[in-house]
Amino acid sequence: MNLANIRKIGILGAGTMGSGVAEIFAESGYDVIFYNRSEAGMQRGLGRIRSNQGTLIRNDILTQAEAEAAQERIHPTHDLTDLAPADVISESIAENLEMKVALFRKLDQICSEKAILTTNTSGLNITQIAAAVSQPERFAGLHYVNPPHIIPLVEIIKGEETSDATCECLIDLAKEMKKEPVLVQKDVPGFVSVRLQFAVMREALHLVEEGIASPADIDAVMKHGLGLRWALLGPLEIADLGGLDVFHTISNYLFKSLSNATDSPKVLKDSVAAGKLGAKSGSGFYDYSPGKAQQIIADRDEKLLEMLRLKSRGTLA
Ligand SMILES: NC(=O)c1ccc[n+]([C@@H]2O[C@H](COP(=O)([O-])OP(=O)(O)OC[C@H]3O[C@@H](n4cnc5c(N)ncnc54)[C@H](O)[C@@H]3O)[C@@H](O)[C@H]2O)c1
Known part of the structure; x- marks a missing residue:
């Protein structure tokens, strides 16, 4: 074919x-x-x-x-x-x-x-x-x-x-x-995208469990910081720009304090057991009144299209 x-x-x-x-x-x-x-x-x-x-x-x-x-x-x-x-x-x-x-x-x-x-x-x-x-x-x-x-x-x-x-x-x-x-090129669980997503997810859940920041503040770090930059430059491009020696030094002291959990964490187990499944059940990390999730999705799609328009114009990478 x-x-x-x-x-x-x-x-x-x-x-x-x-x-x-x-x-x-x-x-x-x-x-x-x-x-x-x-x-x-x-x-x-x-x-x-x-x-x-x-x-x-x-x-x-x-x-x-x-x-x-x-x-x-x-x-x-x-x-x-x-x-x-x-x-x-x-x-x-x-x-x-x-x-x-x-x-x-x-x-x-x-x-x-x-x-x-x-x-x-x-x-x-x-x-x-x-x-x-x-x-x-x-x-x-x-x-x-x-x-x-x-x-x-x-x-x-x-x-x-x-x-x-x-x-x-x-x-x-x-x-x-x-x-x-x-x-x-290799048939690994989660391929590339889901592996990267869940590496971030594991650490986000760890930060919630340890009370290091609130769910809203953790989401804010992604929405107003890292996620915005990742729409332009991938993590390896960012490492090159920051200097591989710098990333090497940080990796050496930071990796040992990051979550290395191998099971779904307690915060997720407890929420699921309590029937708190997120938008579809009306509550999760946040509360959802009827129609709120649909509004969030509609707003997301409009903004994604706007970002893609900027990218295609060369205004974004
Ligand atoms: N939702 C996501 O974000 C996402 C992203 C990428 C990949 N996926 C994958 O795509 C697939 C579908 O996910 P979704 O979110 O669209 O699910 P979904 O539940 O919205 O849709 C699944 C559809 O498949 C039908 N179905 C279920 N079992 C069937 C069977 N045995 N034979 C025939 N039809 C059957 C259901 O009736 C339903 O219409 C899954 O493998 C999922 O992991 C999902």
């Missing part, structure tokens, strides 16, 4: 990620076969696509006509056999190894022997999922960051059997969709 042969994309799962991924392929001109088990879930997914597109239209990134044309390229189905003509499969069902393996066993019987098969798992082992298909060299991780219709990064994860040709084709495809592909 190469980029020129790719016409139809099969998307599995119409949840948060699957609907965003279906949208970006359709907006890039591909025909999308959009599979979800339930009709109610499919309708929620299609509604999410219309709502996402509304944000893009308000921000002059998409016209109404382009949005409607993209919607027409999306063909919903509840029948797995409809995925037979797909040139590329992008799976975004529940984060459960057995479910993903069972699904790919079925797809292996349905899809063309030339199709490229991908999973959007957040951190499950790509090689283990690939073992469900007869040609694991055509299987890879294709990992998006939420919200996938806005965030440019796409990680392409090489399983132990994934061929270079499969990775190259997925890199070309991601570029065609105006995404920023990164190749993860």
Whole structure:
């Protein structure tokens, strides 16, 4: 398979990620076969696509006509056999190894022997999922960051059997969709993005547990300091600018005081046991009145688009 042969994309799962991924392929001109088990879930997914597109239209990134044309390229189905003509499969069902393996066993019987098969798992082992298909060299991780219709990064994860040709084709495809592909060369849990995110998360939870700063102040350090800078320069670029000798010295005394916890910390265990699951239950580190989380997400998406606009103008790196 190469980029020129790719016409139809099969998307599995119409949840948060699957609907965003279906949208970006359709907006890039591909025909999308959009599979979800339930009709109610499919309708929620299609509604999410219309709502996402509304944000893009308000921000002059998409016209109404382009949005409607993209919607027409999306063909919903509840029948797995409809995925037979797909040139590329992008799976975004529940984060459960057995479910993903069972699904790919079925797809292996349905899809063309030339199709490229991908999973959007957040951190499950790509090689283990690939073992469900007869040609694991055509299987890879294709990992998006939420919200996938806005965030440019796409990680392409090489399983132990994934061929270079499969990775190259997925890199070309991601570029065609105006995404920023990164190749993860070893099949490690969490790839690169989730590992970096959870390294920061482990330390943030440690700081809360030790009473070193409040959740609001820890979040403020990221929003008004480190996160802002990381949108321009990655940690290794920052190390080069700061001087590797300086980072070497700091690493020597600081690493030993950072959290090296190997289990989820007490603060998370206790919150989950108390039913405090964050926005979806009304409280977590903060309280959420009805509609507040949706407002935060809408505001986030508008600001992300503004930041990306500045980046594309060269105002941001
Ligand atoms: N949410 C994120 O931030 C994020 C980011 C990157 C990757 N991911 C990964 O993407 C995948 C989907 O995550 P999500 O947040 O969209 O979840 P979600 O719960 O919003 O959606 C999952 C969808 O898959 C369907 N589904 C569940 N089990 C199924 C099965 N056995 N067969 C067919 N359909 C099934 C559900 O009906 C639902 O429509 C997961 O693997 C997740 O780890 C999530």
